[in-house]
Amino acid sequence: MSISHAPSSSSKPDISAISASDDSPRAAPDLEPIVPSSTRRTRVPRWLRRTSGPLALLALWQLLSSAGVLTAGILASPERIAQVGSDMVADGSLGIAMGTSLQRVALGLLFGAVIGTGLALVSGLFRVGEDLVDAPVQMLRTVPFVGLIPLFIIWFGIGEAPKVAIITLGVTFPLYLNVYAGIRGVDAQLIEAGESLGLSRWGLVRHVVLPGALPGAMTGLRYSLGIAWLALVFAEQINADAGIGALMVQARDFLRTDVIVVCLIVYAFLGLLADFVVRSLERLLLQWRPTFTGR
């Protein structure tokens, strides 16, 4: 069939090639091996691969500092920062500041989690609750919570209360939104199956709705944690006499970029730690999830 078409459409060498292959037995195709994934993967362990990027960045930083491109007035060298950091740990100032900050975040997170999930349960589970709760929450959500700091200082003074309140406010909304979406996203087929099994209303909530909303709740928790640290930094920059933020404000007054960076590292480290906690929690609570986990 191809020969009859060939003369009109293609040039002479093509025709001869086709007829040649028709005469001789079909040439075997080139084979290529399908390599098992275990051999295709590099032998470098995962943790090493994951840490090599940050380490390279750190080396570059140290290089620039040593070369004199980065002066101490702009950004202290990693070496200097490590020195100052260990000094601050040794004299206990960093530990105390960390403790204070951690306590603020923990309290704010606790209050925010209780309020956020509580409201989400009310509006997620009951249509009446949705009508009453959802609209005001959605309105309040659009208010930038950092902008409320002056108001909170007037209401709560300059002690711990306004700081915890700001964190609480920041944590509440992402949790509310995600838990609510999680509840409303539960597969209706599973609800129906639960009904057919004779589950009571509370049984449905406990065995079907809440576990089904858990992935959403975990996402909300992660967002909340991120915002909690952010809110902490804002709250501590104002009128704080203790905590990481207070250390930073003092350091700014003395142009100590090394101390500032140490504080930033502590913030980052605490954030990382919180993320690790949530990840572990997810691995434990969401092990049933049939989702793609990456190659």
Place this chain on the structure above:
Amino acid sequence: MATHVHRPVTSPAVRVEGLTRSFDGRTVIDDLQLDVRPGEFVALLGRSGCGKSTLLRILAGLDRDIAGTVLVPRRKAVAFQAPRLMPWKPVWRNVLLGLPGKPGREVAEQALTEVGLSHRSDAWPKTLSGGEAQRASLARALVREPDLLLLDEPFGALDALTRVTAQRLVGELWQRRGCAVLLVTHDVEEAVLLADRVLVMDKGVIAYETTVGLDRPRDITDPRFAELRARLLGRLGVDAATKTA
């Protein structure tokens, strides 16, 4: 396993009289009558959209926007086309879900053994194959010791080989348990293989019904089997059936 000819039964397992169900003015079930005797295996055939799944959902108590009389046993269980296992519960907890009281794990194990799935009792549903998940769903239905078992195309999503095994399993379980079964399916062969009585639903009513007088276990190569299948296919509007015999 001789099935009795129609005669008034004092206490049926299912009694439906004058059942009507409409969706936004479109009548899906129209003044439907149906009786199922205790222990009877009834297959409900019909083209898609004929209302057979709606009828099953009504009998399961999942759809209550109805007019008419529907009487069903208090103890009833459903197995859906999709297994609908709670993905966050291991298999044995899925089996016990919704049972009254605090039944021990051995109750679940027993039901799982009955469907040949005791070795997967600790597994997460995501790790089950399609056939295993469907068997878990069956165990979950059976553990309720139902007087009426409602099966909504439970083999529809299974591959051909798994389906044969699953059909055989359902047949055995029914003979052992002696509960009434209503099997909704679009597979004529499956209906004739399993049921005492086959109903064909069309335009919201039972348009045709026939008892299956063949001895069990049934042989699909039996000419009477083929004849019955062809007749039912004809009722469903498929005329090419004669040549398959």
